[in-house]
Amino acid sequence: MARDNPRTKLSIPATLRASGGGDVKSVVHELSISGFSAASTKRMLEGQVCWLSLPDLEPCEAEVVWWENCIVGCEFSDLLSPIVHDNILQRYSHLGVVRTAI
Numbered sequence: 108m109a110r111d112n113p114r115t116k117l118s119i120p121a122t123l124r125a126s127g128g129g130d131v132k133s134v135v136h137e138l139s140i141s142g143f144s145a146a147s148t149k150r151m152l153e154g155q156v157c158w159l160s161l162p163d164l165e166p167c168e169a170e171v172v173w174w175e176n177c178i179v180g181c182e183f184s185d186l187l188s189p190i191v192h193d194n195i196l197q198r199y200s201h202l203g204v205v206r207t208a209i
Contacts, residue, residue: 112139112140112141112142113139114137114138114139115137115138115139115196115200116136116137117135117136117137117138117196117199117200118134118135118136118199119134119135119138119161119162119195119199120132120133120134120162121133121134121135121145121159121160121161121162122159122160123145123147123151123157123158123159123160123179124157124158124160124166125149125151125155125156125157125171126155126156126157128149130160131147131148131149133145133146133147133159134146135159135161136178138192138195138196139187139192140183140186140187140188140189140192141182141183141186141187142169142172142180142181142182142183143159143169143180143181143183144178144179144180144181145159145178145179145181146177146178146179147174147177147178147179148177150174151171151174151179152171152174153171153172153173153174154170154171155170155171156168156169156170156171157169157170157171157179157181159181161195164191164195167183167184167185167187168183168184168185169181169182169183169184170182170184
């Protein structure tokens with residue numbers, strides 16, 4: 108996972124679906140525009156394709172980078188839009204998000 112993008116710790120109810128598998132209820136613990144970490148009771152393999160579904164958003168394709176002790180780390184296939192990212196943080200984080208034009 109690209110570790111140079113700022114990650115925010117939070118708790119978002121979500122659904123994970125591994126390629127060829129069914130939906131599994133999850134909770135996203137960290138989020139950045141490039142990826143996330145989330146609870147995964149099912150073992151996921153490095154390189155496996157999966158989809159993350161967050162409330163009110165279309166599923167996002169990602170690739171598993173690591174899995175350890177029922178937590179999976181994934182990198183999004185396409186970066187999240189900064190606007191979508193900020194909206195998620197405003198909704199699920201106690202931190203205020205202010206993005207300035209660069």
